[in-house]
Amino acid sequence: MLDLAPLPPATGEVSVRQAAALSVLLVCVLASEATAQPYAWVTSHGHWSSGFTATIAVVNLATGGNVAAFRVPPGINIGGGALTPDGRYYLVATSIGIARFTTNPPALDRMLAPGVAVTALAIAPTGRRLYATGHFGRAVLDWETGVPERVECCAQPRISFTPNGTVRIEITGGTPTTTPVTVTALDEATGARRWEWTGPTGTGAGLVAVSDSQLAVALGSTIRVLDVNTGAESGSAQLTETVGGIVWRGESLLVSRNAQVAAFFKRPRLSAFTLPAMTESVIAEEISAASADTALGVTLSPDGRYAYWQLFVYLQGPLAWTQYRVVDLDALAVVSQGILSNQSSNVAIEAVPHCLFSGPTTVVAPATGGVVGVAVQPGPGCRPWSVADSSVLNPGPHDGPATILVNTWPHGSGQPYQRALSIGGRSVTITQPASAPASPVLDAAVEGDRVRLTWTPGFGSGILSFAIRGAALGGPTTHVASVSASLRTWTSPPLGAGSYAVELVAVNGSGVSAPSNLVTFSLGVHASAEAPTGLAATVVDNRVALAWQPAATGPAPSGYIVEAAAEGVSAFSEVARTTGPALVISQAPIGSWQVRVRAATAGGAGPASALVSFATSACTLPPASPQQPWSLWTPPAFTVQWAAPLTGSADEYILEVGSASGISDLGRIVVPGDRLSITEAVESIRAFVRIRARNACGESAPSAEVVVRTQ
Numbered sequence: 227m228l229d230l231a232p233l234p235p236a237t238g239e240v241s242v243r244q245a246a247a248l249s250v251l252l253v254c255v256l257a258s259e260a261t262a263q264p265y266a267w268v269t270s271h272g273h274w275s276s277g278f279t280a281t282i283a284v285v286n287l288a289t290g291g292n293v294a295a296f297r298v299p300p301g302i303n304i305g306g307g308a309l310t311p312d313g314r315y316y317l318v319a320t321s322i323g324i325a326r327f328t329t330n331p332p333a334l335d336r337m338l339a340p341g342v343a344v345t346a347l348a349i350a351p352t353g354r355r356l357y358a359t360g361h362f363g364r365a366v367l368d369w370e371t372g373v374p375e376r377v378e379c380c381a382q383p384r385i386s387f388t389p390n391g392t393v394r395i396e397i398t399g400g401t402p403t404t405t406p407v408t409v410t411a412l413d414e415a416t417g418a419r420r421w422e423w424t425g426p427t428g429t430g431a432g433l434v435a436v437s438d439s440q441l442a443v444a445l446g447s448t449i450r451v452l453d454v455n456t457g458a459e460s461g462s463a464q465l466t467e468t469v470g471g472i473v474w475r476g477e478s479l480l481v482s483r484n485a486q487v488a489a490f491f492k493r494p495r496l497s498a499f500t501l502p503a504m505t506e507s508v509i510a511e512e513i514s515a516a517s518a519d520t521a522l523g524v525t526l527s528p529d530g531r532y533a534y535w536q537l538f539v540y541l542q543g544p545l546a547w548t549q550y551r552v553v554d555l556d557a558l559a560v561v562s563q564g565i566l567s568n569q570s571s572n573v574a575i576e577a578v579p580h581c582l583f584s585g586p587t588t589v590v591a592p593a594t595g596g597v598v599g600v601a602v603q604p605g606p607g608c609r610p611w612s613v614a615d616s617s618v619l620n621p622g623p624h625d626g627p628a629t630i631l632v633n634t635w636p637h638g639s640g641q642p643y644q645r646a647l648s649i650g651g652r653s654v655t656i657t658q659p660a661s662a663p664a665s666p667v668l669d670a671a672v673e674g675d676r677v678r679l680t681w682t683p684g685f686g687s688g689i690l691s692f693a694i695r696g697a698a699l700g701g702p703t704t705h706v707a708s709v710s711a712s713l714r715t716w717t718s719p720p721l722g723a724g725s726y727a728v729e730l731v732a733v734n735g736s737g738v739s740a741p742s743n744l745v746t747f748s749l750g751v752h753a754s755a756e757a758p759t760g761l762a763a764t765v766v767d768n769r770v771a772l773a774w775q776p777a778a779t780g781p782a783p784s785g786y787i788v789e790a791a792a793e794g795v796s797a798f799s800e801v802a803r804t805t806g807p808a809l810v811i812s813q814a815p816i817g818s819w820q821v822r823v824r825a826a827t828a829g830g831a832g833p834a835s836a837l838v839s840f841a842t843s844a845c846t847l848p849p850a851s852p853q854q855p856w857s858l859w860t861p862p863a864f865t866v867q868w869a870a871p872l873t874g875s876a877d878e879y880i881l882e883v884g885s886a887s888g889i890s891d892l893g894r895i896v897v898p899g900d901r902l903s904i905t906e907a908v909e910s911i912r913a914f915v916r917i918r919a920r921n922a923c924g925e926s927a928p929s930a931e932v933v934v935r936t937q
Contacts, residue, residue: 282295282318331610339367365378407432444481470483509558522536535553549564587654596932601629610623617647634658636687637659638688660736661736662686665739666684679694681715697728703729713863714905725781792820845921879897879898881896881897
């Protein structure tokens with residue numbers, strides 16, 4: 227059983243859940259497509275400089291860009307790979323069995339038997355027969371079902387087939403070099419041996435290219451051409467350097483090799499040898515100052531037009547790379563090129579070109595983040611398609627046109643932000659402008675000789691820190707402290723008796739926000755505060771929001787006392803105490819009411835404000851959906867906040883949290899109706915969040931969805 231564990235794309239760190247499981251990272255890389263081209267699956271062995279990690283990349287041959295890349299963590303070894311004849315799957319030999327990937331979309335599908343280390347595999351061009359070899363010997367199984375046909379001990383031949391699938395070629399020997407290479411041709415249907423050919427010793431393992439009529443064997447720097455049906459030699463060529471790869475194109479043999487031009491310098495060359503005289507013509511060559519440039523294999527596209535040519539390069543000491551060139555053999559021109567960070571060992575090119583996609587090349591997202599839509603129109607005859615990107619809410623597969631929903635995060639840098647999203651091999655650039663943060667909302671509570679500040683970030687761009695400003699009441703505020711963007715509260719050091727004013731600003735790479743609301747308070751002041759002014763009530767059903775202002779003169783309040791009475795009754799009772807000039811009551815009693823507010827200091831409560839009267843009633847409908855859901859990641863905490871429904875009262879809010887879009891398998895979090903945000907500290911999370919409002923009449927539909935993700 228394969229256990230997929232997502233790995234962080236930014237740092238390249240590896241996480242393995244089980245030693246016996248293959249963990250794979252899927253990373254989308256830039257690509258854009260001008261004409262329909264097949265994709266190449268490239269298996270690269272790890273190099274010690276990269277921790278022996280290995281990769282399986284899906285390359286767009288038109289651009290040289292990766293469509294997807296699967297990175298295998300250390301401890302899992304991989305061998306060769308091959309595409310199934312119908313093009314639906316790419317199979318890879320691994321140290322825990324055979325991994326099967328779907329080609330559209332590129333994704334890990336399942337593991338096939340045998341569940342032991344497999345070092346190489348080959349797939350018959352017709353039928354469903356798969357040959358897998360390893361230290362156990364050789365196994366033959368059905369690549370569709372995984373059911374073994376037979377297991378044989380202990381030979382491990384290297385296997386190739388004629389394109390028509392009638393002849394199987396098995397190569398043994400050559401390793402160690404004292405053992406000669408033996409080539410055996412067998413009837414694939416019956417297993418009967420047709421012929422056997424033995425080469426000289428001291429040549430290494432040998433490379434083979436097979437057409438329906440001819441077989442080429444490269445032994446070191448010598449190429450021998452044999453008749454597939456009889457094994458008789460029909461041509462040969464003696465080169466001055468070792469062959470890196472060979473493949474047939476019609477009657478021509480493409481050869482990747484190194485032409486030595488001087489001591490320590492080589493000229494990687496791609497040549498074509500034409501039978502019967504084995505006449506050479508140079509297709510492409512590259513002069514490099516790197517002393518270790520080596521021509522590796524060459525792979526032909528199924529239509530014979532494109533050659534995928536590989537060069538192995540050491541750069542800066544131990545760092546190893548595979549450069550590749552995609553050569554148009556009709557035009558004799560390089561159409562694309564790229565680099566892989568390991569040594570490429572196996573290439574398979576899909577026969578079916580991937581269809582063209584049309585849509586915007588640039589989409590602008592707000593600095594506040596949020597979901598943006600990318601309208602995608604696949605061309606005629608496209609197979610179901612998906613988008614492999616963790617920020618996409620609806621990755622697919624899609625059967626036709628679709629608007630891809632991309633979640634973006636609040637942007638806090640001083641420069642505009644751009645990221646690329648690959649859709650069908652086409653690059654879409656998501657851009658976000660740079661802007662200063664929005665003003666936070668501040669509250670203060672007196673606690674003895676200290677004040678505790680709490681705040682909520684403003685709906686806006688990303689935040690890097692907060693700055694607290696304060697002063698004695700009536701004076702200009704100055705900087706007091708800077709705090710982390712992850713904090714939502716701060717407690718002052720001991721303060722002397724007096725009245726104070728405090729405000730807060732948010733800071734990011736683009737600048738400083740406008741100040742928050744100015745909060746005033748007193749500590750150790752015994753003079754009475756004057757009556758608050760501007761008392762107002764906003765009523766929706768039985769939800770009441772009260773707001774007022776402190777008096778412009780006199781000492782600042784250290785808190786407020788809210789008093790209420792039924793309409794027409796003169797006796798008031800205290801119903802609440804607040805630290806700031808606002809109060810929300812989500813389930814007030816039904817009836818007609820009058821309310822007043824007193825400001826308090828250490829000397830007690832001051833005079834009452836003017837009255838405000840209102841009437842509450844029971845709800846008749848559930849509330850509408852909450853508005854403007856927004857998530858902000860300020861390590862190590864994230865904040866989710868929202869705006870109240872446009873209609874209906876909200877007694878409480880429910881946050882539905884899911885591991886995927888549209889579900890709530892991670893839980894439902896209930897938040898009181900007087901709150902419009904929640905902040906939690908987490909080490910790592912990727913979740914989809916929707917908010918519902920609820921009252922006595924029912925629950926609203928969900929809000930728009932936001933993604934909460936540590937980055």
